[in-house]
Amino acid sequence: MTSSDKNLNPRAARDHGGGLDAAIAAYGGARGNWIDLSTGINPHPYPIAALSHEDWTALPDHGAFEQLSLAARNFWSVPVDAAILPSPGASALIARIPALAPAGRVQITMPTYNEHAAAFSAQGWKVQSGGPAQARVIVHPNNPDGRYWDESDVNAPLTIIDESFCDVTPEVSLIHLAARPGVIVLKSFGKFWGLAGLRLGFAIGDPLLIARLNDLTGPWAVSGPALRVGQRALTDPDWANSTRQRLTTDTARLDAHMIAKGARLAGGTTLFRLYQVDDAAQWQTRLARAHVWSRIFPYSQTYLRFGLPPADGWDRLEAAL
Numbered sequence: 001m002t003s004s005d006k007n008l009n010p011r012a013a014r015d016h017g018g019g020l021d022a023a024i025a026a027y028g029g030a031r032g033n034w035i036d037l038s039t040g041i042n043p044h045p046y047p048i049a050a051l052s053h054e055d056w057t058a059l060p061d062h063g064a065f066e067q068l069s070l071a072a073r074n075f076w077s078v079p080v081d082a083a084i085l086p087s088p089g090a091s092a093l094i095a096r097i098p099a100l101a102p103a104g105r106v107q108i109t110m111p112t113y114n115e116h117a118a119a120f121s122a123q124g125w126k127v128q129s130g131g132p133a134q135a136r137v138i139v140h141p142n143n144p145d146g147r148y149w150d151e152s153d154v155n156a157p158l159t160i161i162d163e164s165f166c167d168v169t170p171e172v173s174l175i176h177l178a179a180r181p182g183v184i185v186l187k188s189f190g191k192f193w194g195l196a197g198l199r200l201g202f203a204i205g206d207p208l209l210i211a212r213l214n215d216l217t218g219p220w221a222v223s224g225p226a227l228r229v230g231q232r233a234l235t236d237p238d239w240a241n242s243t244r245q246r247l248t249t250d251t252a253r254l255d256a257h258m259i260a261k262g263a264r265l266a267g268g269t270t271l272f273r274l275y276q277v278d279d280a281a282q283w284q285t286r287l288a289r290a291h292v293w294s295r296i297f298p299y300s301q302t303y304l305r306f307g308l309p310p311a312d313g314w315d316r317l318e319a320a321l
Contacts, residue, residue, distance in 0.1 A: 027288045035313045038295040040272035043310040045194030046233045055224040064227040071234035082178035083210035086222045090188040090201035096216045098123040101158050104134035113143045144274045144305050145267035164188035168270045178205045200226045250308045280304040290320035
């Protein structure tokens with residue numbers, strides 16, 4: 001069995017970033033003293049302005065969903081014929097998408113994060129890394145290596161284009177394909193906007209598939225606060241543009257420190273960087289003793305992934321390195 005096959009094993013434990021509680025249990029310290037770089041979440045989140053009493057107490061109305069969907073359509077330049085479904089996070093959509101077609105074969109090229117494979121396996125699909133299939137998942141840009149795909153890769157009857165990290169490079173988005181039959185583009189609000197706890201995501205694509213997803217998610221799937229904050233953020237292009245510039249600067253700074261310590265850049269985006277090192281587990285342990293948490297992978301002994309530290313975390317990261 002190859003490392004890719006192991007990563008496709010539906011019985012394998014789902015591997016995520018985060019897990020800071022386990023790191024604290026192993027290496028001590030209080031949560032507030034740790035720097036968690038194991039995720040690709042923007043450490044400088046979109047500022048949340050005051051919310052109304054009604055945002056918290058009333059069931060979200062149709063108008064709030066329409067306002068958020070319109071903001072999303074404009075921000076991502078969604079084709080007029082494509083439908084938009086806000087959801088309580090992209091993970092909720094990933095779990096439901098395999099139910100949109102009869103179970104068959106799904107192509108998921110490895111390495112990539114394993115939520116898609118786990119979701120399809122749980123609903124009876126056979127997951128494979130290549131070859132003809134009734135469904136295909138492309139993570140664009142890919143996590144963890146930052147690989148981009150192109151239009152020719154959208155070639156299965158059901159194709160999921162996961163653009164959870166694509167807001168740092170909107171010019172390469174495949175959103176223009178969202179109106180094609182059988183295509184769903186996923187967007188995550190937690191990464192670029194740094195508000196993972198808000199639990200907001202979007203499925204954009206074939207109206208027939210989006211309507212079925214809507215039936216599976218049920219009414220009032222998105223909270224009133226998430227609707228309000230999402231609408232504000234998606235109508236704030238100045239914040240998005242300045243954030244992309246800052247992420248580019250911070251990424252160059254992180255690369256310089258890691259390369260100086262002997263790591264080699266293996267890929268990533270400006271929200272996370274993938275490095276090749278001599279012994280990833282040993283690097284993670286050494287950094288964890290300084291209460292800096294990083295990401296390693298069960299299928300590689302040399303891959304080490306970092307998110308970006310907050311503004312007050314750079315000195316500690318540099319000292320830990």
